[in-house]
Structure formats: structure tokens, C-alpha cells
Amino acid sequence: MPIRDLDLKTLSLQDALDLATLIEEEARDRYEELAEQMAVHHTPGAEQFFRKMIGVEQHHHEELARRRRLLFGGAPVRVSRTMIFDVEAPDYDQVRQGMSVREAFDAALHAETKAYNFFVQALPQIADPDVRELFEELRDEEVEHQRWVQDEIDRLPPSTAPEGDVSDEPVGH
Amino acid sequence: MAVEQAYAPKDFKSDLKPIWCPGCGDYGVVQAIYRALSAIGRPPHEIAFVSGIGCSSRIPGYTTAYGFNSVHGRALPIAQGLKLANPDLLVLVAGGDGDGFSIGGGHLPHAIRRNLDLTYIVMDNQVYGLTKGQLSPTSVRGRKTATSAYGSLEQPINPLLQVLSYGAGFVAQGTPADMVGLTALIEEAIRYPGFAFVNVQSPCVTYGEEHQQMRAQKAVMKSLASVGHDPADYLKALEWATHYTHDLHTGVFYRNPDPPPTYEQLVRERQAELGRNALPRERILELFVQRTEGGVLADS
Ligand SMILES: Cc1ncc(C[n+]2csc(CCOP(=O)(O)OP(=O)(O)O)c2C)c(N)n1
Numbered sequence A: 001m002p003i004r005d006l007d008l009k010t011l012s013l014q015d016a017l018d019l020a021t022l023i024e025e026e027a028r029d030r031y032e033e034l035a036e037q038m039a040v041h042h043t044p045g046a047e048q049f050f051r052k053m054i055g056v057e058q059h060h061h062e063e064l065a066r067r068r069r070l071l072f073g074g075a076p077v078r079v080s081r082t083m084i085f086d087v088e089a090p091d092y093d094q095v096r097q098g099m100s101v102r103e104a105f106d107a108a109l110h111a112e113t114k115a116y117n118f119f120v121q122a123l124p125q126i127a128d129p130d131v132r133e134l135f136e137e138l139r140d141e142e143v144e145h146q147r148w149v150q151d152e153i154d155r156l157p158p159s160t161a162p163e164g165d166v167s168d169e170p171v172g173h
Numbered sequence B: 001m002a003v004e005q006a007y008a009p010k011d012f013k014s015d016l017k018p019i020w021c022p023g024c025g026d027y028g029v030v031q032a033i034y035r036a037l038s039a040i041g042r043p044p045h046e047i048a049f050v051s052g053i054g055c056s057s058r059i060p061g062y063t064t065a066y067g068f069n070s071v072h073g074r075a076l077p078i079a080q081g082l083k084l085a086n087p088d089l090l091v092l093v094a095g096g097d098g099d100g101f102s103i104g105g106g107h108l109p110h111a112i113r114r115n116l117d118l119t120y121i122v123m124d125n126q127v128y129g130l131t132k133g134q135l136s137p138t139s140v141r142g143r144k145t146a147t148s149a150y151g152s153l154e155q156p157i158n159p160l161l162q163v164l165s166y167g168a169g170f171v172a173q174g175t176p177a178d179m180v181g182l183t184a185l186i187e188e189a190i191r192y193p194g195f196a197f198v199n200v201q202s203p204c205v206t207y208g209e210e211h212q213q214m215r216a217q218k219a220v221m222k223s224l225a226s227v228g229h230d231p232a233d234y235l236k237a238l239e240w241a242t243h244y245t246h247d248l249h250t251g252v253f254y255r256n257p258d259p260p261p262t263y264e265q266l267v268r269e270r271q272a273e274l275g276r277n278a279l280p281r282e283r284i285l286e287l288f289v290q291r292t293e294g295g296v297l298a299d300s
């Protein structure tokens, strides 16, 4: 499980909402990083796609944060980013210089699948019925996200050719 | 459930954008360092991060701690000086296998035998990344690169065995393919009171080989905890360390259950001891003036 110092068995609804918000925040920050990497390494198609994903994850983040505020106001947050590890954030090794837009979509699809697997694995450990309901909802949303990414992939032109500068040299050294 | 940390991982992330190749293992390592530092809870201005030269040695610049991207192979002596000058600083040292075991290899045994409270993180990618893929001291025999087209004739060094035999009190190995484990190791290394060494199998996507990449690592890595290794058992640690280059074992190889005093502690004690019998500052000046009257030392 990509978590640490976190007991899912005793997770409260407030902590679960905060956790879900952090998961979206982590994914947003990772897309930001990946977009920067693509910008530095002259891979504009993938960069644009990752920038779009920043907006998508930010939207999910805001939705969850709003729900949390409605239910728990400004109650202090008890979970932190040190407890989660790339739950929905694409793995660093999913990207490379000159990657095609299709490969960028694949990285996002892989990330959404990881998030889905996280909720599936977490669910049997959850005791609180409200947390269970939330996690089931989030799991199902991940299926929706996967479907959305897959639809976008299907709409892409068939070419898988890499783009941009594909020289094998690191830049800026 | 833990409470919110005083410093979040993002508080340790600088505004400088990493320029490592997309996919480089070092991206994961710096993330693990942010998280470990957040768990430690000390503010960035109480941390100093020293490195040598190499792709991996860029890491201090990507943190908000004080940083010194110094000279190739000289991270350890600089870090030792820094720690001695200000023992209250949390001092991290980082670099590549070339930086640490090749040009800087001579400093390693001395840093270890002195036992300053430093955490040394080596991003061991078995190649010189920055200079575009030459053999490094941990490249395996037969390894082909642009400058060794027929394959290396040399046997690689075993950094785990080296540091264990020099007497390091904390020796671990991790990989960004296991971020949870790597973060825990770095945190534990920082908490260890003495010289701590973390070898990170951090793949070079540009000059590394397929079997060294994270996907391949995920399939073969095995934690020492899962094989029942007791990190207090020094002889067993040596035995597990011999697996380096054949198997990817992660976790703590050795943690000295009875850490000896650090060099900086001993220096402080020595200073206090000598200070007790030392003459007051004004008296020293007086004596000096007396003895040098007429331009000649009176007693000599
Ligand atoms: C005194 C000196 N000798 C050689 C070099 C050239 N040089 C720079 S980095 C490097 C090796 C880089 O490999 P490593 O330390 O393993 O780090 P990586 O780039 O793989 O992270 C070399 C030989 C130098 N900068 N200074």
C-alpha cells in the first residue's frame, strides 16, 4: 500500500476526506512537475496534456476540500502528505524525453488505475460506514476517470511516433 | 493518527526546477528526502546539504536547506568541516557512485572512522551520468558504454561491504521504486546518531540498462525485513551485503545497537577538558608580551 503511519481501520470521515484531498493535491503537483520536465526537454505535446491534467486534478481537489469544509469546517487536519506516496500521481518512470501524446495519456491512465487499486485494497480494512461509503464513491470515480482518459486516447490519431528532440543527452549540464 | 507536521514536504522544495532527464531515479530520491525531512520536523535553516559534482549532486539546489554543490569527490570532507564548525546543524551529504566511490573514495573510510553525525546518501546508478555514460566503480564486469565498447574488464566495488567493514554504524539500501521504504530509510538514517550511509539504486534512464530501471527493480527487489534479517547482527549484515550486484535487497543492513560517541561530541568534551585548565585569555596575552619582550621569547 502506498501509505505510511496511517491506520485505515480507525480512519474517521474527516481524516478520510482530508486524505482524499491530499491524494488529489499530490497528483496535481506531480502533473505540474511532469509538465515542467516536458517543457525543459522540448516535448510540447506531452507538456500540454500534463498541464490539462493539472486543471483536472485541481478541480477534484477543490470539490473534496469544499465537502470537507461543509462537514468539518476548519477542524485541524490530522493527516499529511508524508503519509501518502504516489497514490494517484503518475510515477516518475512513466515519462521520458520526446514521449508522444499517446504515451502521456497512458501515464495518466496508469495513474488513475493505481488510484482505483488503492481504494479497492483499502476498502476491506475500513470499519467506519461513512468512510466506506466515501471510499466506494472515490473508487467508482476513478473508474469514471479511467473511462474519460481511455476515450481521449481513442480519439487520438493512430500515430505513436515520439515528438520533439529525442537526442539521448541530458540537458543543461 | 499523527498530527500535522510543523514543516510539510513542500517546505523543503526550492523554486529551482530540476533538469534531470524525465524518468531519472533522482526525482524520487529528492521526493523521499522532502518527506523524510518533514517527518524529522526541523526547519530548513537548520539543515545543510552538501554534494559533490554529478547529476545526483544537483540535489541540494532542489531543497530549501543551505546547500553546497561543491567539488567532484569532496562532499564528505566539506560536510565534516561544516558539522564540526556548527554541530547543531543537521548535515546531509549526497552524490553519485562516481563522486563517492571513485574520485571521492579516499574520503569515505576516514569520514566513517571519525564518525561525525552525517547522513550520506549515494545515488548509485552504476554509471557516470553527468559526463554522458562512462563506467563507474560500481559498473559490472562486461558493462558496455560509449567509452567501453567491448565491455568493462574490471570488477565492481561493493559499497555496502566497504562501508560496513570501515565501521559505519548505519548502513541501508533503498530504491525510488519503493518510495515508502526509501523515505523510511532516509528518515531513520537521519535519526541515527552517527555516520549513516544510504545506498540508493537510482536508475539512470539515459545511460542505464533495461534491467536497472524501476520497472525491473519492482519485479526483483526484496526487503531485508521480509527475509527476517536482524539489523543488529553485524556478521549477517556483511553476508547480505555480499549479494550486491546480484540481488536487490532493500532495508537496513546494519544499525549499531550501541552507537559510540560522535566525533563532534568527543571534540566538545576535549575542548571542555582542556578549557578547564586553560589560562584566562588576558593572562595568555600578558605572558605572550612578557616572553616576546625585546623581540625574543624569554624562555626559549
Ligand atoms: C576533478 C574533476 N574530475 C572530473 C570531473 C568530471 N565529472 C563530473 S561529474 C563526473 C562523474 C559523475 O558520475 P556520478 O558521480 O556517479 O554522478 P551521476 O552523474 O551519475 O549522478 C565526472 C567524472 C569533474 N567535474 N571534476
Ligand code: SF4
Residues within 6 Å of the ligand: A170, B019, B020, B021, B023, B024, B025, B026, B055, B056, B125, B129, B130, B203, B204, B205, B206, B207
Ligand atoms: S543522465 Fe542519467 S543520472 Fe543524469 S539526469 Fe539523466 S537519467 Fe539522471
